[in-house]
Amino acid sequence: MKIRKMILSIILSLLSLVVAQILSQLVASIAVLVKIPSFIANILAGILYVVFAYLLIKLLCEKYIKGNMSDYNIPSFKVEMKWCAVAVLLPLIITAFYILFVPGSFEQNVLDINSKLDLLSAGIFFTGFGAGIVEEMVFRGIMMSVIEKSFNKKIAIIVPSVLFGLVHIDMGFNILSCALVLLAGTMVGIMFSLIASETKSIWNSAIVHALWNIIIIGGILWIGIEFDEYSLFSYVLDAKSFWLTGGEFGIESSIIAVIGYGLVCLLVILPNKIIKKGN
DSSP states (O other): OOOOHHHHHHHHHHHHHHHHHHHHHHHHHHHHTTTTTTTHHHHHHOOOOHHHHHHHHHHHHIIISSSOOGGGTSSOOOHHHHHHHHHHHHHHHHHHHHHHOOOOEEEEEEOOOHHHHHHHHHIIIIIIIHHHHHHIHHHHHHHHHHHHHHHHHHHHHHHHHHHHHHOOOOOOOOHHHHHHHHHHHHHHHHHHHHHHHHTTHHHHHHHHHHHHHHHHHHEEEESSOOOOOTTTEEEEEEEOOOOHHHHOOOGGGGGGHHHHHHHHHHHHHHHHHHHOOOH
């Protein structure tokens, strides 16, 4: 694939994400205006986010890139049990580590039932499944595939992962927090990329991504140095270590999370090396 076409494909895939997000939130806002309960509107927004993004990316594949979705790591939906297990265990083990080994205190957010439903519906359906699936279609689907067709697999894994880290940086963060977010974001991006590349499907990386979002930032339990008003419960850490707390971004960019990402990467890399040596 020519470089110009590769770059434009990446830009158009990112635009698909943005447009899908805007459209889904617009529909959800209209639903609230016509007196549909806001938690149902949140569920609708999450579903439509995936649907709109899928249709736009399908259009991009067919009309501009000239290929099938399966050529870009987006085949028919199918998830391997191994990655379902990883999807559950990775965030739960990291959560358990903080609760068991890092001093802190639990605080409950006192909310009415409607506010609780709003938090959970947004966290599970939009932040969780919506963002997890759409970001995988863009970064590990289109972006990784077109870069690999233009260069090679290593570059295709590294470049989208670095970009994934960059887009998670908040301009209000200090320099050290930005560096930590870039490191952690790149590492988790490599983890998702290895899963998608190994299985030739974004659906396996998407389930890992989605359940990570739901458990870690989905509004059920927040772990950080301050109480979070957008979660049902908070585990407020007494520790002040920058590496342990993840700085301004939170535990997703902590050294504990980075170790977790690295171990999952090894889960992909080591079996392949063993198989190659056996041959």
